[in-house]
Amino acid sequence: MYILDLNYTMEKYEETLVILDIGKNEIVFACKVRNINFDKFAKLVYYGISIDNEENDNEFKLLNVLIEKNSSMFLKKDVEDSDFYFYARKYYEMHKYQFRQDTFSFYAESVKNFTKKFKIGFLACESFNPLISKLNNLPFLEVNTALSTNKLDLLIVDTNVNCQQIDQLCENVLFISKSDSEVNIGPLIKVDDFRIPELSDSYETPLFESELNLVSLFLERISYIVLFSLYDKITNVxxxxxxxxxxxxxSTLTLNTDELELIPNY
Structure with missing residues (x-):
């Protein structure tokens, strides 16, 4: 499996395809392209293709030429590694316009040094349990449902769960809850910096698969930027x-946000 090294990204300007070295902020490759579906091509470049692939589409042909001529820009990964790099690339592309140069250097180094899954805790009522397997399937997470003396990188906890000395259990805590009308995610709190506020109780009501899928997606995104220490760097606050x-x-699967002001730990 060949994927573009995380140090490079692609842009398309009219009929010109450009590959940039992100760290150096300079163009390292450019060519004219026609009859190319850029979205399809970007997925192949970013998320992998076998060099022996026999597809005859223009996107496959161009990618094979690109790998041949610029092999140093591509990484050869097995399927397990490529699963993790899928997320590494996905979240860089999602947030790249919020990255400063030092943020990218920090992120690239974190990805390069990633060797073991982050340990997170998950304590919630039974109807949230299907989220455990969804999160455990992510290549960067190991979900624990029983607390131990080992400090967790992140604790996801139902507002109904009474956690004593939460600051000794984790560095970051993310609250979840639900009622008959809504599912709530947040706030996310760094326990050394802020006090835990009083939050509304959660109700034991069943969740539909569509709701679970959306909540899982938000938990994935929040977990990733927190565990790779990107939250502070992206928000700058x-x-x-x-x-x-x-x-x-x-009822509508639409999303709203409420702002909450926390009390600092002095």
């Missing part, structure tokens, strides 16, 4: 007390 609760309407 780590010490401001304002945090947010995402409120997912169960």
């Amino acid at each position: 780590p010490y401001l007390p304002n945090r947010y609760i995402l409120r997912l309407s169960r």
Whole structure:
């Protein structure tokens, strides 16, 4: 499996395809392209293709030529590694316009040194349990449902769960809850910096698969940027007390946010 090294990204300007070295902020490859579906081509470049692939589409042909002529820009990965690099690339492309140069260098080094899954805790009522397997399937997470003396990188906890000395259990805590009308995600709190606020109780109501899929997606995104230490770097406001609760309407599956002001730990 060949994928573009995370140090490079692609852009398309009219009929010109450009590959940039992100760290150096310079163009390292450019060519004229016609009859190319850029979205399809980008997926092949970023997320993998076998060099022996026999597809005859223009996108496959161009990619094979690109790998031949610029092999140093591509990484050869097995399927297991490529699963992790899928997320590494996905979240870089999602947030790249918020990255400063030093942020990218930090992120690229974190990805390069990633060797074992982050340990997160998950304590919630039974109807949230299907989320455990969804999160465990992510190549960067190991989900624990029983607490131990080992400090967790992140704890996802139902607002109904009474956790004593939460600051000794984890560095970051993310609250979840639900009612008949909505599912709530947040706030996310760095426990050394802010006090835990009083939050609404959660109700033991069944969740539909569509709701679970959306909640899982938000938990994945929040977990990734927190565990790779990107939250503070992207928001640039780590010490401001304002945090947010995402409120997912169960009737329309639309999302709203409520702002919450936390009290700092002095």
